[in-house]
Every structure is written in structure tokens, then in C-alpha cells.
Amino acid sequence: MLGSLAFVLAVNYKQMELYHSLPFFCYLLGRCFKQGLRGRGLFLLVKIGVTVLVTFALCWFPFLADPGQTAQVLHRLFPVARGLFEDKVANTWCSLNVLLKIKTILSSDTQLYLSLAATLLAVLPSSIKLLTKPTLWQFKLALVNSSLAFFLFSFQVHEKSILLPALPVCLLLSDLPLPAIWFLQTSVFSMLPLFLKDGLFVPYAVTSSAFLFYSVYLLSAPQHSSEKPSRLKPYSRLDLDRLARWTFYLSVAAMAGLSFTSVALAPPASLPDLFPLLVAVFSFLHFLGLLLYFNVVQITEPPSPRRRNPKKTE
Amino acid sequence: MAAPTADSWSWFPALALGVSFLKCLMINSYHSTDFEVHRNWLAITHSLPVSKWYHENTSEWTLDYPPLFAWFEYGLSHVAQHFDKEMLVVQNLGYASPATVLFQRLSVIVTDVVFIFAVRECCRSVRDKSSKDQLGRPSFILAVLLLWNYGLLIVDHIHFQYNGFLCGILLLSVARHLQGRHLEGALLFAVLLNLKHIYLYIAPAYGIFLLRSYCFTKDNTYGSVRWSSLSLFRLIALGSIVISVCALSFGPFIVMGQLPQVLSRLFPFKRGLCHAYWAPNIWALYNVVDKALSVLGLRLRLLEKLPTASMTGGLVQEFQHSVLPSVSPSVTLICTLVSILPAVLSVWCRPRGARGFLRCLVICALCSFMFGWHVHEKAILMAILPLSILAVESKEDARIFLMLATTGHYSLFPLLFTEAETPSKILLLLLFTLYSITSLNNLYRGFMLNTPEVIYLLGLIALEITCEVVYPLLPWKRTLPFVPLMMKSVYCSLGVSYSFIRLYLSILRSADRTDKPKQL
Numbered sequence: 001m002l003g004s005l006a007f008v009l010a011v012n013y014k015q016m017e018l019y020h021s022l023p024f025f026c027y028l029l030g031r032c033f034k035q036g037l038r039g040r041g042l043f044l045l046v047k048i049g050v051t052v053l054v055t056f057a058l059c060w061f062p063f064l065a066d067p068g069q070t071a072q073v074l075h076r077l078f079p080v081a082r083g084l085f086e087d088k089v090a091n092t093w094c095s096l097n098v099l100l101k102i103k104t105i106l107s108s109d110t111q112l113y114l115s116l117a118a119t120l121l122a123v124l125p126s127s128i129k130l131l132t133k134p135t136l137w138q139f140k141l142a143l144v145n146s147s148l149a150f151f152l153f154s155f156q157v158h159e160k161s162i163l164l165p166a167l168p169v170c171l172l173l174s175d176l177p178l179p180a181i182w183f184l185q186t187s188v189f190s191m192l193p194l195f196l197k198d199g200l201f202v203p204y205a206v207t208s209s210a211f212l213f214y215s216v217y218l219l220s221a222p223q224h225s226s227e228k229p230s231r232l233k234p235y236s237r238l239d240l241d242r243l244a245r246w247t248f249y250l251s252v253a254a255m256a257g258l259s260f261t262s263v264a265l266a267p268p269a270s271l272p273d274l275f276p277l278l279v280a281v282f283s284f285l286h287f288l289g290l291l292l293y294f295n296v297v298q299i300t301e302p303p304s305p306r307r308r309n310p311k312k313t314e
Numbered sequence: 315m316a317a318p319t320a321d322s323w324s325w326f327p328a329l330a331l332g333v334s335f336l337k338c339l340m341i342n343s344y345h346s347t348d349f350e351v352h353r354n355w356l357a358i359t360h361s362l363p364v365s366k367w368y369h370e371n372t373s374e375w376t377l378d379y380p381p382l383f384a385w386f387e388y389g390l391s392h393v394a395q396h397f398d399k400e401m402l403v404v405q406n407l408g409y410a411s412p413a414t415v416l417f418q419r420l421s422v423i424v425t426d427v428v429f430i431f432a433v434r435e436c437c438r439s440v441r442d443k444s445s446k447d448q449l450g451r452p453s454f455i456l457a458v459l460l461l462w463n464y465g466l467l468i469v470d471h472i473h474f475q476y477n478g479f480l481c482g483i484l485l486l487s488v489a490r491h492l493q494g495r496h497l498e499g500a501l502l503f504a505v506l507l508n509l510k511h512i513y514l515y516i517a518p519a520y521g522i523f524l525l526r527s528y529c530f531t532k533d534n535t536y537g538s539v540r541w542s543s544l545s546l547f548r549l550i551a552l553g554s555i556v557i558s559v560c561a562l563s564f565g566p567f568i569v570m571g572q573l574p575q576v577l578s579r580l581f582p583f584k585r586g587l588c589h590a591y592w593a594p595n596i597w598a599l600y601n602v603v604d605k606a607l608s609v610l611g612l613r614l615r616l617l618e619k620l621p622t623a624s625m626t627g628g629l630v631q632e633f634q635h636s637v638l639p640s641v642s643p644s645v646t647l648i649c650t651l652v653s654i655l656p657a658v659l660s661v662w663c664r665p666r667g668a669r670g671f672l673r674c675l676v677i678c679a680l681c682s683f684m685f686g687w688h689v690h691e692k693a694i695l696m697a698i699l700p701l702s703i704l705a706v707e708s709k710e711d712a713r714i715f716l717m718l719a720t721t722g723h724y725s726l727f728p729l730l731f732t733e734a735e736t737p738s739k740i741l742l743l744l745l746f747t748l749y750s751i752t753s754l755n756n757l758y759r760g761f762m763l764n765t766p767e768v769i770y771l772l773g774l775i776a777l778e779i780t781c782e783v784v785y786p787l788l789p790w791k792r793t794l795p796f797v798p799l800m801m802k803s804v805y806c807s808l809g810v811s812y813s814f815i816r817l818y819l820s821i822l823r824s825a826d827r828t829d830k831p832k833q834l
Contacts, residue, residue: 209335
């Protein structure tokens with residue numbers, strides 16, 4: 001209950017937290033279902049529901065008096081009039097825009113519905129899996145999957161929103177070190193155009209290098225990328241370890257190269273946005289790949305949990 | 315979490331890289347006039363012929379380091395021209411373009427490689443207790459205390475100087491002596507002297523140690539000198555090393571007949587007894603006592619008028635004391651020589667090998683800090699860094715180190731007076747102090763500091779709050795603006811004097827013990 005209270009407060013603090021709302025919803029609902037829909041399960045559901053509604057009411061109290069006010073607040077929170085994307089974001093619509101100019105082909109309403117449909121479709125598998133198997137591990141993976149899917153397919157996404165998937169990925173650092181470090185490195189790289197605008201290239205270079213060095217040194221990540229057989233059973237037979245490691249090194253080298261060229265070289269006159277676009281598309285491809293990977297990890301976990309230490313969470 | 319255990323030295327690159335990353339983050343912070351000094355020297359050595367180097371005075375920051383450092387700057391200037399050619403023009407006074415700042419900062423960070431290598435050598439020479447705990451070993455603690463030394467970070471990478479490079483050569487020379495490679499140690503020290511002549515203050519330690527323990531190969535039963543065992547070969551080898559290095563460095567200037575000019579640039583005695591921000595030494599206490607007596611004398615009608623308070627104006631100029639006798643450069647020199655005499659004599663009479671030499675070196679550095687003419691606060695680093703080596707080996711030295719390091723580092727605060735640097739300087743000092751206290755406590759399994767020392771160190775916090783927060787709110791800020799600096803300087807000089815006395819007593823006490831003297 002305290003968890004749901006805290007989450008409602010988080011959502012009312014910044015509406016971006018809605019990216020994480022589906023996993024919370026599915027997890028709590030799943031736990032209620034597990035305890036049976038009669039008796040304890042229903043009681044739990046009612047308790048959580050009441051907490052959520054009361055907290056919402058308290059936060060929105062001054063604005064609920066007048067329905068016009070409520071509508072205005074919602075209108076400001078979700079600016080659908082702004083368009084599918086702004087600037088160069090590492091997301092599907094921006095990358096797709098390189099090939100076909102979506103912004104001009106489709107009307108703004110169609111764009112809205114398209115992004116809504118794509119987001120829901122991307123989030124569906126992970127949410128259903130979480131609903132049927134509400135464990136903490138599934139919950140962490142679902143947080144990652146859901147927020148990453150929202151980032152990639154949603155409306156009016158800012159580059160900074162990559163921090164929303166990055167946070168749950170940090171929770172996965174000890175279990176899946178290599179993908180987690182890869183994701184975190186890419187997320188900082190995707191914000192490079194923002195840093196250049198603020199004149200922060202040196203701190204970016206230093207902190208990225210330091211993070212890479214220390215995470216590899218302390219976690220010995222590449223060696224442990226397939227060390228947890230219980231989590232990644234399907235893959236222990238294939239020799240993906242060396243391939244994964246080398247792809248990781250190549251990817252980091254490409255990121256370093258692109259960072260330096262963004263700073264050192266001037267783009268050709270006909271393509272003034274070349275470097276931010278390259279950064280965005282490169283990061284997008286990584287995020288898409290990692291989304292697929294995390295989804296596969298979540299979904300292919302065996303349905304009947306046979307854990308050594310069953311944790312009771314309330 | 316799998317910490318690396320197989321390779322027992324893998325933590326060293328991690329520490330070195332970590333501190334280098336931290337240094338890179340400080341690239342755009344405040345830099346002092348020393349930045350312009352070094353830019354000027356790059357310009358002089360690059361654009362002018364050698365004969366003009368020590369005559370050039372377009373800028374007020376004339377070349378006042380020995381010739382080897384000038385050659386070092388000359389080498390750097392060849393790299394500098396690829397960053398920004400404008401910085402190498404002598405007339406561009408105060409030039410500080412982003413490329414210039416980047417180059418100069420990177421040059422300090424890159425030359426710190428010498429320091430990192432020296433620290434590695436020192437860690438290898440230290441007596442390591444075999445323990446399973448990586449982080450509790452003396453070599454690890456020494457590496458952190460040296461690599462992440464607060465004073466070096468502040469003075470080199472924010473205030474801007476090349477101390478890491480120079481102290482690296484000093485520590486490397488010390489490490490060579492600890493390892494028994496004395497000729498290399500002597501060569502390194504000769505090079506160091508020709509890079510920065512302030513190290514002349516510790517030359518007596520080197521001279522006496524090498525003469526006594528290296529040139530005289532055997533000792534009598536009770537440790538006194540056996541005059542017959544003088545090895546002329548070794549003496550001549552040492553002498554030729556020192557002379558050839560000096561010849562290489564000063565040679566061109568002697569040939570051109572410029573030696574007097576060079577020497578006058580190197581030893582400028584026109585500056586005042588104390589630096590603008592008083593270093594916490596004996597003369598700071600002397601000044602304060604003088605001032606207090608003069609104020610008292612005025613109140614009690616013993617003096618007619620209050621003499622001009624030029625020493626407290628914060629300017630670097632000659633002045634006269636009002637009540638106590640004035641101090642001239644020769645007086646300070648005599649005081650310094652008198653103070654190092656007992657330590658040097660104890661090395662001569664009761665040599666205790668390389669570690670006794672190291673102790674004597676620290677004493678000489680501290681004596682020069684306490685009694686020297688126009689001492690800069692940065693000079694405390696010359697004592698703190700070698701003392702770190704002793705601190706991880708002996709409990710008594712660790713206690714002295716904690717007091718001296720904390721007080722000395724705190725006294726560096728006035729060097730960084732900008733607001734942006736204030737949080738960094740305070741937090742870094744806390745980090746370093748807390749680490750040194752906890753790691754040394756763990757190493758010697760006991761609490762290192764006794765109650766008066768703890769009270770003194772906590773008093774530093776109170777002092778800082780008073781000076782930064784309370785004092786600006788008081789009405790005296792405009793009429794007596796120097797008071798916070800004076801308070802800090804006096805308070806720190808108490809701590810430094812205390813450490814000095816304890817260190818001296820420890821060397822005299824250890825000389826009394828009849829131990830088997832070390833042969834080399």
C-alpha cells in the first residue's frame with residue numbers, strides 16, 4: 001500500500017511517470033488475482049484502489065471543483081497539439097522520418113492514433129506476462145520494457161525521457177550486467193546533441209569513459225554476460241558470449257568516434273543536422289534491439305516459478 | 315559483486331585513472347595568476363633565443379626557475395603551438411583562450427604520469443603486511459593518500475602549477491633510495507634541484523645521508539664513523555653525477571656569462587617576510603605577537619604612535635616590525651640552518667638507513683617551512699607527501715601525519731577564494747581527511763588521535779564557519795578585512811608547530827635507541 005501511495009505521488013509530481021504506470025498496475029492486479037478473487041485478493045484490491053483514489057483526490061482537490069479547470073490541466077499536461085516529435089530524438093518516429101516524411105504525410109490526428117496504437121502494441125506482451133506471473137524479477141523487467149516502449153513509440157518524447165527506462169535498467173545491473181551497461185552507455189550517448197548545446201562535452205567524455213571503465217572493472221561485465229543460467233536458460237547453449245562482447249566493444253568504439261566527429265568536424269552544408277541525426281538513429285537501433293532483448297528475457301521465463309527463496313511482497 | 319582478486323595490483327590503474335578523470339573534470343575551474351606565469355614562460359622559451367630568456371621582463375612574471383625547467387617549458391611549447399599559436403606570443407599578456415586553458419591543464423595532467431609512476435615505486439618499496447583485505451594493505455592506503463592527495467589536486471589542478479611532476483621526481487628519488495639504488499636517487503635529486511631550486515632546503519638531508527651511509531661503507535661497532543672506510547670511487551661517482559647535471563642545465567648560461575643575472579632571478583630577496591596570504595609558520599605567530607604587543611603598548615601608553623601596518627595590508631612588500639626586532643633574510647637562513655642541525659647530526663651519528671634519511675628529509679622540509687623567508691603555503695606539500703610514506707609504516711608517524719596533513723591542507727583554503735570552488739574544496743578536504751583517519755585507524759587497529767588533537771581539528775570546522783559565514787555579517791569586515799586570514803594562519807601555525815615538535819622529538823628519541831646501524 002505504501003508502494004502504491006508513493007507511486008501515485010510520483011505520478012502527480014511529474015506525469016512522465018505514467019511511463020511506469022502499466023507495470024505497477026499489472027503487478028498489483030496480478031498479485032490480487034494470485035491471492036484469489038474472493039476473500040483476500042478482493043480485499044487487497046479494494047485497499048489499493050481506495051489508496052490510489054484518495055491520494056489522487058487529495059492532490060487534485062483544488063482543481064476538481066470546476067470541470068473546466070480539470071480539462072485545462074489535462075490539456076496542459078498532455079500537449080497533443082505539438083506534433084509527433086520535436087528536434088532529433090532516438091525514437092521510432094524520428095528515425096522513420098528519415099525515410100518517409102511522416103509529419104507531412106499523415107494528419108495530426110492520425111499521428112496521435114498511430115502512436116497510441118504502436119505504444120499499446122509494444123507494451124502488451126510484457127504487461128500480459130506480468131499479469132500472469134507477478135514476481136519481483138518480472139516486475140523489474142516489465143518496468144524496463146514498458147518505459148522503453150513508451151519512449152520509442154509515444155507522442156512528443158524528449159531526449160531526457162530516456163532516463164525513465166534507464167532507472168529500472170540500473171536495477172538489472174547485477175543480473176544482466178552487459179545489456180545494462182550497454183543500455184546506460186547508449187542512453188548517455190543519445191543525449192550528446194543536448195550536451196553540445198550546453199557546452200558540456202568535456203564532462204560528458206570524462207563521465208562516460210569513467211563509467212565504462214569502472215563498470216567493466218568492477219562488474220567484469222563481459223565475462224558475466226551469460227552467467228546466470230536460471231535467468232537465461234535458452235541461451236546458455238549458444239556461444240553468444242564472445243559475439244556479444246565484441247559487438248559491445250565495436251558499438252562503444254563507434255560511439256566514441258561519432259562523439260569526436262560531432263565536436264571536431266563541421267557537417268556538410270547540405271545536411272546541417274547530420275551528426276545529431278546519426279546519433280539519434282544509432283541510439284534508436286540500439287534501443288530497439290535492447291527492447292526486443294529484454295522482452296524476450298521476460299517472456300521466455302518459465303511459467304511455474306520454482307525459486308529457492310520465495311519472497312513475500314505486499 | 316565480483317571485485318578483481320587474482321591480480322593484486324589491478325587496483326592501482328583503477329585509482330590512477332579515477333583521479334585523472336577527476337582532474338579532467340576540473341579543467342574549466344578557476345585558475346590563478348600562476349596560469350599566466352606559465353603561459354608567459356612558454357612564450358619566452360618559444361619565441362626568444364636562449365640568451366634573452368633570463369633578461370626578458372615584458373611581463374611582471376619573469377623566469378625565476380632554474381634552466382632545466384626552462385628547457386621543460388621549451389619542450390612543452392612545441393606541443394602548444396598545435397593548440398593555439400597566439401599563446402606563444404610574449405606580448406599577449408593575460409591570454410587565456412579555451413584552447414590555451416585546455417592545453418595547459420592537459421599538460422599538468424599528462425606530466426602527472428611521472429607522479430603516478432613514482433607512487434607505484436613507493437608502494438612497491440613499502441613494507442606490506444600480508445592480509446587478505448586488499449583495501450587494508452599499507453600499499454593501497456599509501457597509493458590513495460598520495461594519488462588522491464588533496465593538496466596536489468587543489469594546487470596543481472585548480473590553482474595551477476606543476477607540483478605533481480616535481481614531487482613525482484622527488485618521490486621517485488626517495489623510492490630509489492629505499493630500494494637501495496642510491497646513484498639513481500642522487501641523479502634524480504640533482505635533476506630536481508635544477509628544475510626548482512626550492513629543493514635546496516632538503517639538500518642537506520641528501521648530502522649527509524649519502525656521505526655517511528653511502529660513501530663510508532663500513533661502520534664501527536657502536537655506529538660511529540669509520541673514517542678509513544671512505545670509498546673514493548662512490549664519492550667521485552656522486553660528485554660527477556651532480557656536477558654533470560648542473561653543467562647540463564647551467565652550462566649555456568655560464569658560457570654566455572649570464573650566471574649572475576640567472577642567480578639574481580632565482581633568488582629575489584626583495585619580497586617580504588611573509589607571502590600575501592601568510593603561510594602558517596613561525597613568522598606568522600611572530601607577526602601576530604608583534605601586532606598584539608604594539609596594540610597593547612599603545613593602550614598602555616608605552617608607545618607614541620601606531621606604526622604603519624603594512625604587513626597586514628595583504629601586500630607583498632618589505633616592512634618593519636614595531637615592537638619586536640625586524641627579521642631579515644639572513645636571520646631566517648640562520649634560523650633554518652640551526653633548526654636542521656640536530657636532525658642532520660643525528661643522521662650522521664646514528665644512521666638508520668633509508669628510513670632515517672626520509673625522516674630527516676621531512677624534518678628539513680618542515681624546518682624550511684617554519685623558518686624560511688617568503689614561504690608559500692604550498693611548500694607544506696613538500697613535507698606532507700614524503701611523510702605519507704612514513705605514516706603507513708609506523709603508528710607514531712601516522713598520528714603526526716594526520717595532524718599535519720589536515721592542518722596543512724586546510725591552510726590552502728585561501729588559495730581558492732571563488733564561490734564556485736568553495737563546495738568542491740570543502741567536500742574534497744572532508745573526503746581526504748575522513749579517508750586518512752579511517753584507513754589509518756584500521757591499519758593500526760586503534761583510534762589515532764587523542765582528545766586535544768580531536769578538539770583542535772574540530773576547531774578547524776568552527777574556524778571555517780566563523781570566517782566564511784559569521785565574519786562577513788559583522789561590522790568589522792570593512793575596517794579589518796585581513797582578520798579571517800590572520801585567524802586561519804595563526805590557528806594553522808599552532809597545528810603545524812605541534813606536528814613539527816613531535817616529529818623532531820621522534821627523530822631525536824629514535825637516535826638515542828641503540829640499534830644496529832644499516833650498512834649500504
